[in-house]
Amino acid sequence: MDSQEGTQQPHLVLANKLFLLRHPHVQDIEKVRLKDEVFSAVKSDDMAPLYETLATDSVLERDQRLLDSMRAKIDEEIKKLDEKIADAELNLGETEVREAHLAKALYFIQIGDKEKALEQLKVTESKTVAVGQKMDLVFHTLQLGFFYMDFDLISKSIDKAKSLFEEGGDWERKNRLKVYEGLYCMSTRNFKKAASLFLDSISTFTTYELFPYDTFIFYTVLTSIITLDRVSLKQKVVDAPEILTIIEKIPYLSEFLNSLYECQYKSFFIAFAGLTEQIKLDRYLHPHFRYYMREVRTVVYSQFLESYKSVTIEAMAKAFGVTVEFIDLELSRFIAAGKLHCKIDKVAGVLETNRPDAKNALYQATIKQGDFLLNRIQKLSRVIDL
Structure with missing residues (x-):
């Protein structure tokens, strides 16, 4: 289940196809192709739990014989994995026991059984001593969270990863976690923090299991445009060599960024219209489509009126x-x-x-805070007098 460098995690590829398959703006002819690809992926990995859910939701047609066949293969594979665990516990060392438990956890992830996968990851963690290996288990949990868009699980896993780093941990994993947290922040509409985390990770990006580098740059530019001031945008995005090498490969993105910075508003609106479809069809940005469109227009109108x-x-x-x-x-x-x-x-x-006058606003805030402080002092003096 570990994805090689440069390769997106297969289950996240599948999750994106499922999202597009259910999307109302995707053409029917495209949905036919996506349906075949989803069915092929589900069948090849014996994803019986997911297949059953998709059949219930009428995304795929139910084939009871196929479902029974998948379940039989799963039972057989779990039996083999349990035998390996038992053998490792009797005849081998702690490392082999941990590896056997991890193999079972990864198999549950492969077949799409979320609850059993989480349960088995906890068992594997109890057999794990090294902080780095514990972090890898957290990354597997985070990938599960993003597959099911379970934000509660993602949030708890990120907090757990941060607490593990207090015990130690290498820079490579810390940098990977920034991208995971950035994606979580973007998915929950905290674009400012997402932009900060993505920008910190531009030169150290290795999180190919989540998405390709092109997609990472796409997210970085989109979140930065609505959260950074003009000077920061120039320094961190417009002139960033890592972004310059990729941005031309993504349709409309270069025009979108540069026309905003260069105040070419007519060109900006044309590029903006071209990007709307990409944003609408993005699994993580789609729920915030209308909000993002408003924020971008606020930025560009404010910039124009500033002069x-x-x-x-x-x-x-x-x-x-x-x-x-x-x-x-x-x-x-x-x-x-x-x-x-x-x-x-x-x-x-x-x-x-x-x-608004910044000095006047600061003066009013100071007066307000002063009144609050005086009220607190008066209450405290009455308590002391008593």
């Missing part, structure tokens, strides 16, 4: 290559939501910015 105290709606519409009606409707929504600090003078057809 002006007032600007005509017509000039802004022309800069973005859209109609006056579209930009008027867009901005009114963002202003009402408190995302943009400006107001629309509909009669004059002008946008007036009213950016």
Whole structure:
């Protein structure tokens, strides 16, 4: 089950195919191909528990003879694995016992039996002494979590991995964990932390079992655009040599990043439209599609308005290559939501910015904190007097 360098974990490839198979925007002819590939993968690995679930959900057709055949093969394989464990415990050393238990855990992962896999991973951990080997078991658990999108399991496993690193641990595994945590943060809409973790891992990326390096760069650029300021974006993303070597291979991504930084807003919107399909069809980004689209538009509108105290709606519409009606409707929504600090003078057809004064905001916050402190002191003095 360990994936070789440069190869994505087969079960995560399968998870992505299952996601696309259920996606409403994937064409029917494509779904026919995906269905065949999913069925082939399930059949070749004797994934009876998963096959039963997919058949119940009408994703695959139920073939009872095939299901019975899979279960018979599973029973036979588990019997062999149990015999190896018993033999190791009687005749061999602790290392061989651990390896035998690990083999059984990996087999449960292979056949898609989540509960038994987690249970067997715990048994294997009890036979494991080295911190590095315990970390590898956590990575197997994390892969299970991402296969089933079980965020509670992922969160607990990340916390467990961090506590293990306090006992020791090599840099390679620490760097791998950053990517796992970054993917978890991105999947749970914490884009700021995801961008930070991804950027830290650019030059040390070895987590090919999760996704290819191209996909990693795709996630890094997308999360950075909505979370980094202009100066940081230039230093960490636009000029990053690791990103420059890959970004041209990903359709629209280079135009998306560079047109934003160079204030070429018309080109930015064209590239943005080209990227929407990729974001919509991404397993981890799909649930946050609408949110991400809003955040990107907030960033680009804010950047445009930053240069002006007032600007005509017509000039802004022309800069973005859209109609006056579209930009008027867009901005009114963002202003009402408190995302943009400006107001629309509909009669004059002008946008007036009213950016909050940073010094005044700091002064108001200080006054508020001072009042809170005085109230606490007064309450404390009454207690002391008593």
